[in-house]
Amino acid sequence: MSTTTKPSFDAPDSTMDMVEKMTAAIVDVGGVKLMRVTAQPGWRWSVHSKPVQKTDSCQVDHVLYVVSGQLATKTDDGTETDYAAGDVAHVAPGHDGWTIGDEPAVWIEIPH
Numbered sequence: 084m085s086t087t088t089k090p091s092f093d094a095p096d097s098t099m100d101m102v103e104k105m106t107a108a109i110v111d112v113g114g115v116k117l118m119r120v121t122a123q124p125g126w127r128w129s130v131h132s133k134p135v136q137k138t139d140s141c142q143v144d145h146v147l148y149v150v151s152g153q154l155a156t157k158t159d160d161g162t163e164t165d166y167a168a169g170d171v172a173h174v175a176p177g178h179d180g181w182t183i184g185d186e187p188a189v190w191i192e193i194p195h
Contacts, residue, residue: 088112092119102131104182118192120147122154126188127181145174145192152188156180166190 090096095108104126108119128141136142140159149170157163159177166172166188174180182188 095119102135104131116194118194119150120190120192122152122180122182122188124182124185124187127179129179129181140177140179142176144176144195145172146195147172147174147190147192150189150191152186153183154180154188154190155183 090110090112092108092110095110097109099107099109101107101120104123106121110117110119132141133139149166149168149172151168153165153167155163155165156174156178157180158175164172165183
């Protein structure tokens with residue numbers, strides 16, 4: 084028998100107030116967890132997350148789709164990349180990240 088599921092980020096399985104200026108809604112879709120991350124204007128990994136993570140740069144391997152707003156990353160080797168709504172990205176461990184502009188950056192991420 085086939086089944087379908089229809090989880091919603093508006094009624095997530097769980098939420099996280101990750102750090103100041105950043106939240107996540109988490110849903111399980113057929114055994115795959117997806118996160119909708121919202122980073123408010125002014126959020127920056129090196130300011131808000133670094134004190135919690137206690138690493139020099141973000142060591143999480145991100146696969147994401149940007150829903151709205153803009154964000155940027157700078158890798159440990161100095162490469163800067165901007166992302167906007169509609170962009171799909173892989174951001175390897177070893178980076179800083181921040182929200183660009185006056186609106187929240189929202190992305191869907193597959194945590195792994």
